[in-house]
Amino acid sequence: LELPSAQMLEELLFAGTKAARLGGAMLESWRSRFTVTEKSRANLVTEADFASQKLIHEILLNQFPDHNFLGEEDLATRPTSSPFQWVVDPLDGTSNYVHGFPYYAVSIGLEFDGELIVGIIYDPTRHDLFTAIKGQGAFLNGQRVSCTDVIRIEDAMCIASLPTATSTSDPAVKRFLSMIGRSQTVQRTGSAALNLAYLAAGRIEAFWSSSLKPWDMAAGVLLVREAGGKVCKLNGQSFDLYQPEILATATESLQAQIQQIFVETT
Numbered sequence: 001l002e003l004p005s006a007q008m009l010e011e012l013l014f015a016g017t018k019a020a021r022l023g024g025a026m027l028e029s030w031r032s033r034f035t036v037t038e039k040s041r042a043n044l045v046t047e048a049d050f051a052s053q054k055l056i057h058e059i060l061l062n063q064f065p066d067h068n069f070l071g072e073e074d075l076a077t078r079p080t081s082s083p084f085q086w087v088v089d090p091l092d093g094t095s096n097y098v099h100g101f102p103y104y105a106v107s108i109g110l111e112f113d114g115e116l117i118v119g120i121i122y123d124p125t126r127h128d129l130f131t132a133i134k135g136q137g138a139f140l141n142g143q144r145v146s147c148t149d150v151i152r153i154e155d156a157m158c159i160a161s162l163p164t165a166t167s168t169s170d171p172a173v174k175r176f177l178s179m180i181g182r183s184q185t186v187q188r189t190g191s192a193a194l195n196l197a198y199l200a201a202g203r204i205e206a207f208w209s210s211s212l213k214p215w216d217m218a219a220g221v222l223l224v225r226e227a228g229g230k231v232c233k234l235n236g237q238s239f240d241l242y243q244p245e246i247l248a249t250a251t252e253s254l255q256a257q258i259q260q261i262f263v264e265t266t
């Protein structure tokens, strides 16, 4: 299949951006009046998650009725034969949102024939809009951004995503602890999408997780790649959006060192 034209890509980015901004505004409008439901222990969802997804779905499907839509808060949609699929997290960082900890975002990625071509992450509390089109670089509020050139693990600020209510014997916790000993610092911030956006913007050097879903990663992976960063599985194998593992780094050197530390850890 031939990739969409430059003009079509612009239209897709424009529509996705509008959806992300309005989804974000929806999240802010629900602040302090939402009720919280537990999907399972410490896995929260609110009315804001659903309202944001419904709005994003409406905006995108109104404009592109034949496109496929994959969102976290399932809206039953019939798969179509279109090569386009929007991969949407209407609120990444629900736990943070619930506590009023202002680190959460709307994440909208677009696949064409299985390839990520557009990515948008919007942080509604800071009005930070991260965008990427495949082959055209990564941007923060319209300004080009890139990953840092840090190559020594000792100089790297890292973030890990662990599932909520993780058992302390989980290998993910062991990896977290071993990286605390080796990197400059390891944070756990609660929004995988925003973590990837921060990596693309040169604010951190590495991010990893072994428990993510496609909507946590779709937009962020394209942003990191377009910002010159590297994305793979924890053991260095090629990244697969539909598998839960990701190791994303600013440089190849960091990737190699972290991979090695993970091998020694488990």
Ligand code: IPD
Pocket: 072, 089, 091, 092, 093, 094, 095, 161, 162, 163, 164, 189, 190, 191, 192, 193, 211, 212, 216
């Ligand atoms: C969660 C966040 C978190 C990650 C969890 C995700 P949600 O997404 O991305 O950083 O550690 O695994 O489920 O549920 O807030 O959209």
Ligand code: CA
Pocket: 044, 045, 072, 094
């Ligand atoms: Ca969730």
Ligand code: CA
Pocket: 089, 091, 092, 093, 215, 216
């Ligand atoms: Ca998420």
Ligand code: CA
Pocket: 049, 072, 089, 090, 091, 092, 093, 094
């Ligand atoms: Ca979510």
